[in-house]
Amino acid sequence: MPGMDWHEAKIITAGVDVGSVGSKAVIMVDGELYAYSVMRTGGVSEETAIKVTNWALEGTGLGIKDLHHIVGTGYGRVNVPFAKRTITEIACHARGAHYIYGPTVRTVLDIGGQDCKAIRCDEKGRVLSFLMNDKCAAGTGRGLEVFADLIAVPIQDLGKVSLSVDQEPPPVSNTCVIFAKAEALALLRQGWLKERVAAAYHAAMADRIVDLLNRVGIEKDFVTTGGVAKNTGIVQRLERLLGIKQLIPKMDPILAGAMGAALFAKALYEKEMGLR
Incomplete structure (x- = not known):
């Protein structure tokens, strides 16, 4: 997103929502939306998860290795190979809706x-x-x-x-x-x-x-x-x-699941590092 520099960030996270029809990836920098991508889910969920994440990272200078924590969600959440955790789409959509629409x-x-x-x-x-x-x-x-x-x-x-x-x-x-x-x-x-x-x-x-x-x-x-x-x-x-x-x-509601997953990823990383 304009005006944001990930080099200055403390926590960079991703949420990958592999749905039955569409897949979405959201990159967040210190809990704020930084980059995202949306594509049709292919025949192999694992391949789609990799493609949609790499597409979100394209042009940012970031790689998957630079992300502090990644959460997978959606129909194919167990097939996100680099996810450190999977969380149901129900929890992720609720958290993502809270971010998109407000408290x-x-x-x-x-x-x-x-x-x-x-x-x-x-x-x-x-x-x-x-x-x-x-x-x-x-x-x-x-x-x-x-x-x-x-x-x-x-x-x-x-x-x-x-x-x-x-x-x-x-x-x-x-x-x-x-x-x-x-x-x-x-x-x-x-x-x-x-x-x-x-x-x-x-x-x-x-x-x-x-x-x-x-x-x-x-x-x-x-x-x-x-x-x-x-x-x-x-x-x-x-x-x-x-x-x-x-x-x-305030932003595209199709991203809610992936956004919620990225927010959960931030909270999990903070807990892991003793920051909360």
Whole structure:
């Protein structure tokens, strides 16, 4: 980041979040974001972990050997070969959300590639309770990708397209992405425009997520993390159903897991060195 010099730093840490769909690496200098990278997770998690970390370090003059502590998290956290510790993505997203959005955060929604987590946390970003969706792509980033391919809309535009309808249609099935896909195909054959079909899927996904949030118990302030946090179609529908606005992120919420891991790495190094 501009104005930061790692040569003057006391502690340099990294968090590597190997997700089922995307992988992220964050480099922190004395607890502040210094560099990061995001890429698609490849077929071999260990190779992806190495690539995404080296990409974050590229051009900084730093190497992996210069990092004081590294924490791995995410779906493939055990496959980060240079990590000194692994920590669950639930704990890392809560801590990362605290850093990105501030200490007033109490409910974190992490919509990952293959699961969705509702997390309650305290003023320090520590997890109090959480719930995960059942094992189905419905209500996840992967489900959105399948749907984007089905109606031939780029994934980055899908949320915006879903909001371009004059009236919200009834939602499709929200229990299974296969059922939802079959239902959407039937609607397209009936002559529905892809915007209306996208709205029906987003409405179904929002309903499913709200049910999860209500079961964990939603408390202000509410935020979203992960790649789906950038989907305006999901975020705006959640805000409408919940009757609350989410906080505006200070940086990309897709980095929350890796950021939380890097913050844990700093705390672990300080403990190891007797600094706390």
